[in-house]
Amino acid sequence: MVNFAKWGPIDKDVIVLASEIDRQFGHIPDGALIEFRFSCKNILDMDALSKSDPILIGTENRFVRLNCPYDRKIGTTEVKKNDNNPVFYTPLYTRVRKIDLKDHVMRFFMLDVDKPDHPLTSLTSHDYIGETKVNMLSVLSEPSCTFTTRLAWEDKDPRASMDGMSNGMKFGGLAYRSHGALGTITVSANVVDETVEHAMVSFSLSAAGLDKMDRFGKSDPYVIVRRALTPDAVVGSPGWVPVYRTETVKKTLDPTWQPASISLCGLAANDLHRQLMFEVYDWDAGSADDIIGYAITTLADMLAGNVSIPVINTEKAAKAARKKKSYDNSGMLTISNTQMTPISGSELGLPAPLDNIELLAWERWTVDDVVCFLVREHKYDVELAERFRAAEIDGFGFVALNDSDLKELGMTVIGRRKRLLGLIHQLKRDSDSVASNRGARASRGLGGAFAM
Incomplete structure (x- = not known):
């Protein structure tokens, strides 16, 4: 790196x-x-x-x-x-x-x-x-x-x-x-993966028969949901990233947590077959929380119907194997009522998709976009770009500039003004062409349906 x-x-x-x-x-x-x-x-x-x-x-x-x-x-x-x-x-x-x-x-x-x-x-x-x-x-x-x-x-x-x-x-x-x-x-x-349309995912979580972790009580369980970073991620490796945590339910071995709601991209990166690990922990006030165990499934399986999975504690399983004793599980986790509701990326607050040529989308430009366009794409000096920023020129202001405006902004050389005005004219023309093509595609009904 x-x-x-x-x-x-x-x-x-x-x-x-x-x-x-x-x-x-x-x-x-x-x-x-x-x-x-x-x-x-x-x-x-x-x-x-x-x-x-x-x-x-x-x-x-x-x-x-x-x-x-x-x-x-x-x-x-x-x-x-x-x-x-x-x-x-x-x-x-x-x-x-x-x-x-x-x-x-x-x-x-x-x-x-x-x-x-x-x-x-x-x-x-x-x-x-x-x-x-x-x-x-x-x-x-x-x-x-x-x-x-x-x-x-x-x-x-x-x-x-x-x-x-x-x-x-x-x-x-x-x-x-x-x-x-x-x-x-x-x-x-x-x-x-944006070939799958964005959605909100909701599901319910409950468990039964969890291991008793507290000496003078039961357990105070909560769940952390982790997403696999790669298809071959294994339990215990760093190849998992936490994406959701439930609340803690106090003093119970049979908890029911509040229904979860999380975006499809946040939960599974829009990948229905991405492995999801549900880690069940026991909350402790004065020390590190204890892991009760984990269960692994995919969103595709959750959508197919209610899922009941054994919660496995690898340390207890290994200890039982060494002592040649039996170990079944540390409880059962049930995931139910899983649903997906279509939603747009803008409703999720995601950055807007880029056009084929991002620079044509001047309607979305902020003042900073104009500055970066001048400095990066056309090698104008930062001092001039600073004047554009001070004048609060965004995308709409940029394409509306005329020769006298550029003079006020300190462009005294007529050749530089003409070149920039030509660039603005080309930007507007190309943008109109892209918008026209996009409208033609929409009128032919080429929009995508919600994909499961």
């Missing part, structure tokens, strides 16, 4: 031939939806009388190597209360173009939330814990698209120069310094 912390300022170049990208990533469609999931261990304790309350914020910059100074926020996880070993169940999503793989840098930084009702951009309301950066090309090259690395500190809080994270943030050189006490972060990426 590319180690940006080792490099220091992010102005190095990774030389990757187009043919090599095609060889490695030919299975990934252009514009693919990528899901990121996160867990951390031993993060820095920022609170005097309790543990940290961490939240993770994700940003991306597709054009770092061409010195475009803006990150775009892609989302935030949930806040984990009083937890220095957080597992985040809210994924973050983005899309990739193969042409941008080596230039597409993801940045994930963590805050300790002190005042939940204050905006995350407030430097005095939340503490900066640390962060990591990863090149998209590198993370997709990792085994199982998963890596673990130390959190690092920048020289200053990355929010210091933000003008509201929803509008992007500006940063200069990314000079890292390591800090061993910050903890580690594990990042898992997954390509979501």
